[in-house]
Amino acid sequence: MTTAAxxxxxxxxxxxxxxxxxxxxxxxxxxxxxALLGFLNGLDGIAAIANSHVFVGNAHxxxxxxxxxxWVMLALAVVxxxxxxxxxxxxxxxxxxxxxxxxxLNAFAQMAFLPSYPLWSLTIIAVDVVAIYxxxxxxxxxxxxxxxxxxxxxxxxxxxxxxxxxx
Numbered sequence: 001m002t003t004a005a006x007x008x009x010x011x012x013x014x015x016x017x018x019x020x021x022x023x024x025x026x027x028x029x030x031x032x033x034x035a036l037l038g039f040l041n042g043l044d045g046i047a048a049i050a051n052s053h054v055f056v057g058n059a060h061x062x063x064x065x066x067x068x069x070x071w072v073m074l075a076l077a078v079v080x081x082x083x084x085x086x087x088x089x090x091x092x093x094x095x096x097x098x099x100x101x102x103x104x105l106n107a108f109a110q111m112a113f114l115p116s117y118p119l120w121s122l123t124i125i126a127v128d129v130v131a132i133y134x135x136x137x138x139x140x141x142x143x144x145x146x147x148x149x150x151x152x153x154x155x156x157x158x159x160x161x162x163x164x165x166x167x
Contacts, residue, residue, distance in 0.1 A: 035084035
């Protein structure tokens with residue numbers, strides 16, 4: 001049960017503040033996956049730009065070539081690392097949703113890499129899906145935990161401790 005105590009013009013929410021201060025395990029897991037994917041996509045992008053022998057030779061793409069997709073992967077990597085920082089350090093909601101979008105774009109971009117590195121691309125797509133699940137499932141958890149707080153916010157103003165209904 002969350003309690004709110006009125007101290008002057010400030011409210012102290014012991015359990016609610018603690019829950020928001022410590023990210024759920026699923027969110028931390030998804031943030032770490034996002035950072036790892038950003039790092040791996042950065043390596044992929046650099047290898048593709050340099051025409052590394054890591055990729056299958058003479059692969060045919062729907063549009064562009066290996067170097068063009070390398071630049072796309074490098075750009076995605078930068079955005080993924082920035083979003084991972086936002087999720088893990090800044091704990092910002094914009095980072096969570098940016099992460100979901102960039103992971104979806106990454107899964108799509110990895111489909112373009114299938115001709116040149118099929119097993120790796122399928123692995124990255126699977127990790128993208130797991131990270132998207134982590135970011136969106138923890139969003140639903142955060143929303144369900146914060147909904148009662150919004151409901152009782154008006155009652156808390158100026159009244160001190162408001163008893164909460166049993167969960």
